[in-house]
Amino acid sequence: MNFPACPAFWKTSNEAIENLYQTAQKAEKTILTTTPGGRPVYCLSYGPSNAGTARMANWSSALGSQDPSCYADPKTKVPTLVLIGAEHGQETEGTAALYNLVTLLETGKDAAGNTNGPLLALCQNIRLVIVPIANPDGRARVLPEAIIGLKQYDLRYWGQGTWADGSLCGWPECKKIHPIKDAVDFLGGYYNDDGINLMHDDFFAPLACETKALLDLCECERADVVIHLHGGGDSKGNLMQTSYMSKPAQAIVEKLASACYEHGKAEGLEFVGPHACGLDDGPVPGAFNLASAAHHKCGAVSFVYESNECIIDEPGPKLTHEQVTRMHFIVFEETLKVLQNREYRYI
Numbered sequence: 001m002n003f004p005a006c007p008a009f010w011k012t013s014n015e016a017i018e019n020l021y022q023t024a025q026k027a028e029k030t031i032l033t034t035t036p037g038g039r040p041v042y043c044l045s046y047g048p049s050n051a052g053t054a055r056m057a058n059w060s061s062a063l064g065s066q067d068p069s070c071y072a073d074p075k076t077k078v079p080t081l082v083l084i085g086a087e088h089g090q091e092t093e094g095t096a097a098l099y100n101l102v103t104l105l106e107t108g109k110d111a112a113g114n115t116n117g118p119l120l121a122l123c124q125n126i127r128l129v130i131v132p133i134a135n136p137d138g139r140a141r142v143l144p145e146a147i148i149g150l151k152q153y154d155l156r157y158w159g160q161g162t163w164a165d166g167s168l169c170g171w172p173e174c175k176k177i178h179p180i181k182d183a184v185d186f187l188g189g190y191y192n193d194d195g196i197n198l199m200h201d202d203f204f205a206p207l208a209c210e211t212k213a214l215l216d217l218c219e220c221e222r223a224d225v226v227i228h229l230h231g232g233g234d235s236k237g238n239l240m241q242t243s244y245m246s247k248p249a250q251a252i253v254e255k256l257a258s259a260c261y262e263h264g265k266a267e268g269l270e271f272v273g274p275h276a277c278g279l280d281d282g283p284v285p286g287a288f289n290l291a292s293a294a295h296h297k298c299g300a301v302s303f304v305y306e307s308n309e310c311i312i313d314e315p316g317p318k319l320t321h322e323q324v325t326r327m328h329f330i331v332f333e334e335t336l337k338v339l340q341n342r343e344y345r346y347i
């Protein structure tokens, strides 16, 4: 199969991330878990850590005591950002951005040779935890390095796969059966090898090992912000609000959405502006998903960033690989400013 060529800085395969992990010199390196398909989930971390810090109570109990510092003391903790790519295997935009962020942190330049001085400066004295591919099983099934430049059909085929009769599963119908494994012909990149969509795992039952590892990571690191990097077809850059998250945390997502909108505008890049809160009170309530679960695990501001994917036969902005990566860096910069200024009430 032939796919549009990607620039040399755009690396998103399991093999590229394994090589990045093996060759990283400055990172603290961890294999979070091994997937049902036998693949390692790699994590690279930078900066001082809260891991191992004694806590008096879990997050729920700390809130119950009306004293969040029983979970993590804002006076002493290191502000911590967790960045997670490819929870859905075909959404490679976040992985490309994280590949470039790790390269920047390791070498002082990203893989395209840019120094990104403001971003690098904002990473100082912050704990930065990077999972380039959370779902390597799903990523392994997806042959293109990017969805950019492909068509709607390709996005759905590689993303949600096909039912047993060969028809496209599509979105959101793909969520009507979970786990989906026994109902499909081609299992799309959304799922691990057991057919689990990590975003919609059964959070009150034994979890997929990838989901558990991500939540344990957020807890262990006492994350302040967790960004789940997804693709959104031809949407503008979209910082999505999270259902069932506390109002102070939702307010930070709104603030970040405004900041990214303004920052992007200054560079000619389009972000969606801030969203209203109240996702849980519509005729069909919002889903309690992995972003919600990460918030309830450790109190972090936890949200999905949906990137433009440049689908050529859908309406919407048609961005280049460079623009897509730059928009991720804007999201990282604006989030790091919030962390550096300790604006979130629990930091």
Ligand SMILES: [Zn+2]
Binding pocket: 088, 091, 230, 231
């Ligand atoms: Zn997704």
